[in-house]
Amino acid sequence: MTALLATEGLTMRFGGVVAVDDVNLSVAERELRCLIGPNGAGKSTFFRCLTGQYRPTAGRILWRGRDITGLEPHAIARLGIGIKTQVPSLFDGLTALEGVTLAVRRKHGEREAKRRAMAALERLGIGELAEAQVGLLAHGQRQLVELATVVAPEPDLIILDEPTAGMSAEETAGTATLIREMNRDHAVIVVEHDMQFIRAIASGITVFHQGRILVEDCAERVLADPRVHDVYLGRPPEARMAVPA
Amino acid sequence: MTEDRRALLQAVLALLAAGFAAWWLPQVLELFAIINATVYVAMALLALSLALVWGFGGILCFGQAAFFGLGGYAYAVAALNLPDTTYAIPIALGVPMLAAAALGYVMFYGKVSDVYMGVITLTVTLILFNFINSTAGDEWRIGAAPLGGFNGIPATPPLNVPGDPGTALAPEQIFVIAVACLGGCYAVCKLVLRSHFGRVVVAIRENELRAALLGYDVRFHKLAIFAIGGLMAGLAGMLFANCVFVSPTMFSLAYSGQVIIWVMVGGVGTLLGPIIGAMLLQALTAWAGTLPEVNPSLILGLVLVVAVLAIPRGLQPTLAALFRRRTP
């Protein structure tokens, strides 16, 4: 079976810096995958390549086997990919309902779009914010509004860039539950570096380090892998023996 | 739904107001005042075109006068060449719209950033200004129409009764047409902004990346709203050509600057504000022109500086906020 989304030799260079280096990644339908790695590992650049914000220097991106490298962000979104950026990207001047309605309005009529938008807001437990102006909401609420915007059109794949950035431990746990629930109907890729959160969702994990894939495995084994500890804690290899993993 | 109804109501009210003005003013004003009023209406329409492009599309165009000038010149040249000036209307609208679309294609599909957009629109206006200014010689003519360089085309024929080239429209009738155009364009703007297309345009102004990530083609929407703005500015230019005559000053930076000032003072992000701003400031400029010791540029410039510093949101939103505070 062809993968839902795959990259082949994806590479992104900025001048002399190779931010993403020959990455081969494959995500299946209904899969939940975390991309982790320390700061500067290349996750966010990789995310921007996937979402069409950067045009990769080399390599290909395949959607159900079809080459989509270099498509504009709107064309990528139209394939059925929902994208949440790291800093909530919202229509500050509109109400929450108006914003989410726009997300579904492309495929549905006015009335149906509004109904679906309201349903999405309620699904995330923020139905009461429907008429609030988005620019005036608190950070956590904005994150939820953006998640509603992303799930409302029922995409086949959802890509989330650091969804727990700036959240409290409690909110982080709630978001993990939410993402597992989203995963029931959609494939999800989560770019993260919060280890607590990774433990909570316990999915397949791909670890980035210096622009390359270091390990790719299930959560348990990745979290126990000494190499992963090294890149996160910056321990030299010889110190590895002294401390039990 | 109530929002839609309110938009419809405002559109209808605008048309009624325009209808009243068109019926009443010609009865009370003298010929010279009628022509002057037509110029005011044309300028208000020019302001409305920028209000749409800048206030709702988020595109700061320093060259709205270029489309105004193109509309005027396209009308003048076509009217001199065609037997019936009615046929010049589509040309006067089409040329500036296509020019706006071409320029928009370069800017939006080239992903030029805000400030650079200002530079490009300004530059194009200057190019046109310089070019038209240099067409004084007899070799510069399109068909029967000499371009006339800095003198412009003084012999611009006015619109005639459709189908009857022998009967030119009277200034009163041109005034009625101008008012109808302004009212109609205002209504169209209102309805466009309430449509799905208009909401996407506003969403793009709010957050370009988010709109793109929802699958909306940012470049196309900007191009479309810019082209509509170009068309409306062209219409304003055509009306202007019908009551004054076309000359290179239509392309001048002073005109582009004035339009920006009108919209800024009236309120960026509103439609009615810029129309009122255009009328008020035109009147102010005209009044300042009668003062012997004061230069109108000085007053206009100071108004702009004070407006930016004191009421950055413009008259309409500021007054509306005051009004709301008074009546809770």
Place this chain on the structure above:
Amino acid sequence: MDLALATGIQALSGIATLLLISLGLAIVFGMMRVINLAHGEFLMLGAYSAILAVEAGINLWVAMLVVAPLCVGLLGVVVERLVIRRLYGRMVDTMLATWGLSLALVGAVTMIFGNTVAGFSAPLGSVQIGAYSTSGYGLFLIAATLVLLAAVWAVLRFTLAGLVARGTMQNAGMAAALGVPTERVYALSFAAGAAVSGLAGALIAPMSGVVPTMGTAYIARSFITVITGGASMLAGTSSAAGLLGSVNTLGTFATTPVLGEVLMLAIAIVLLRLLPQGITGRFFRRSL
């Protein structure tokens, strides 16, 4: 040979003029990300203050090289206090406010001096190159531009003030955290930019003639030169002036002055389409 030399000098003087009229704008844009649309009027006021000083009996060179930059520099201090400072970070609002200022200055000067051409004739006579002659003042302009450019470069590169300025330019927040009074740096930068504009206005006055509206003839050209140059104020402005100035001169030679300018503007648009961040967005990125 003589023709080539004369043409070369012509092109160089075109480039020098472009660079001269753009430098003040470039300093303000490079340091503060402020686009000063009243820049053309700063040039105009530089020219007028030189004329007034000459009429008051001050030596021509002192009037051009000292009085003009001083007067316009002081004006810059006032404008920064009253307008620019209140609008930091609001780029579009700054553009609008300075545009208003530009209109107001044109209006005020027209009221005082009337809408007539003033000016003083170019000193230094003409220089013979084989069969051709070129004005000595044109050569002086080229030299003056080079000296001015070198001076700005040296100040930025070698003095403490220059270091502070470069630091603020790179990262204003960090500079502020290190105790740099960024407000004062900005105020001084604006004044310095205004002074350079005033000097430039006085220097071009003998070549161009002086009218209240002369600024409009220059603002677009300098604006385009600076934007085409990109982020680095000296390297960007020089390279853009070099390119656009040559295009303008050659276009003028081949056709008419008007079409030469049209060609230059068209090239600038094409360049911006290809290099949206300006020339120094792609090349000479680390230079000043």
